[in-house]
Amino acid sequence: MPQRKPHVVSLGAPNYAGEEYINDFTKEFDFSILDASNRQEAIDRLPALLSNNGPADAFIIRMGTPPYEPFDFFSPLLPTCKIMASASAGYNEFDIDWMSKNGIIFCNSVDAVAEATADMAIFLLLAVLRNTTKAEKSVREGKWRTTPGLSPAKDPTGMTLGIVGLGAIGKYLAKKAAVFNLKIRYYSRHQLPKEEEAEYNATYCTSLHALLSSSDIVSINCPLNAETTNLISKEEFAAMKDGAFLINTARGAIIDEAALKQALEGGKVARAGLDVLCNEPNVDPWFFDREDVVLQPHLGGLTDVAFQKAERECFENIRAFFKTGKANSPVNGDKVA
Numbered sequence: 182m183p184q185r186k187p188h189v190v191s192l193g194a195p196n197y198a199g200e201e202y203i204n205d206f207t208k209e210f211d212f213s214i215l216d217a218s219n220r221q222e223a224i225d226r227l228p229a230l231l232s233n234n235g236p237a238d239a240f241i242i243r244m245g246t247p248p249y250e251p252f253d254f255f256s257p258l259l260p261t262c263k264i265m266a267s268a269s270a271g272y273n274e275f276d277i278d279w280m281s282k283n284g285i286i287f288c289n290s291v292d293a294v295a296e297a298t299a300d301m302a303i304f305l306l307l308a309v310l311r312n313t314t315k316a317e318k319s320v321r322e323g324k325w326r327t328t329p330g331l332s333p334a335k336d337p338t339g340m341t342l343g344i345v346g347l348g349a350i351g352k353y354l355a356k357k358a359a360v361f362n363l364k365i366r367y368y369s370r371h372q373l374p375k376e377e378e379a380e381y382n383a384t385y386c387t388s389l390h391a392l393l394s395s396s397d398i399v400s401i402n403c404p405l406n407a408e409t410t411n412l413i414s415k416e417e418f419a420a421m422k423d424g425a426f427l428i429n430t431a432r433g434a435i436i437d438e439a440a441l442k443q444a445l446e447g448g449k450v451a452r453a454g455l456d457v458l459c460n461e462p463n464v465d466p467w468f469f470d471r472e473d474v475v476l477q478p479h480l481g482g483l484t485d486v487a488f489q490k491a492e493r494e495c496f497e498n499i500r501a502f503f504k505t506g507k508a509n510s511p512v513n514g515d516k517v518a
């Protein structure tokens with residue numbers, strides 16, 4: 182560890198962590214802000230910042246990554262940077278292998294956006310059951326309740342919610358879903374301990390298809406990686422109940438969109454609630470006119486409280502790393518020497 186105060190660089194100003202919090206952090210760390218609003222500005226300005234303020238030991242990426250993508254401009258941080266902390270829960274936009282090879286620990290946000298994202302999943306769940314896209318269109322067109330298919334709506338009581346990935350977000354979702362008298366099933370890489378299953382009243386399914394075939398509503402809450410890309414495709418839709426409901430607040434590419442289109446057109450999926458899509462923000466316009474789809478522009482974790490928690494998680498990961506040698510939520514901790 183450096184004898185000087187570690188130098189931490191933030192990509193843009195952390196506007197939500199709080200002035201008092203930042204002031205306390207800077208008692209232990211030198212802190213610089215890379216004033217860049219997009220990728221090209223970051224590329225142009227990072228070398229000058231390091232030249233003026235000294236080499237960076239840590240780097241923070243705040244919420245709202247699209248303007249900076251692709252993240253291929255970190256080379257000037259080498260060889261001194263030892264940790265990067267992202268305010269996002271997902272990390273598919275980062276080259277984790279490159280970081281591991283260069284001795285950089287990468288951390289994501291574990292809990293900051295979890296509850297807010299679960300709230301979005303609940304919103305979409307109720308929206309698809311109540312057919313709100315068609316209902317709102319009916320009101321705006323002056324038809325009130327005369328549009329066919331609005332009544333009676335589906336009631337969540339007694340239905341089964343299948344959660345794909347019972348991590349931080351999935352656990353919040355399970356807890357909130359219980360309020361609506363939903364039965365909870367889940368599928369994850371590893372089964373939770375029995376006491377945790379009891380806490381969330383969740384029943385483990387030994388396979389993804391077992392979950393899909395026994396759920397009235399399926400919610401995607403797993404991270405996007407090589408194993409989960411197109412995790413839900415033709416065979417998975419075939420395994421679902423006829424007229425199932427699908428919620429995705431994770432990443433668009435977890436669902437094979439071509440297969441989803443077929444499932445919606447054929448009625449296998451009655452309605453879908455999507456906060457995420459492929460190729461954001463240039464998504465397939467096919468979804469725009471569908472009355473059986475509730476759309477949101479990837480807003481799940483974008484709340485004021487989540488922003489504050491996310492920024493502070495970044496700082497706390499860095500604080501823990503330089504105090505103890507271990508970050509709080511390393512993604513690649515077992516791959517960095």
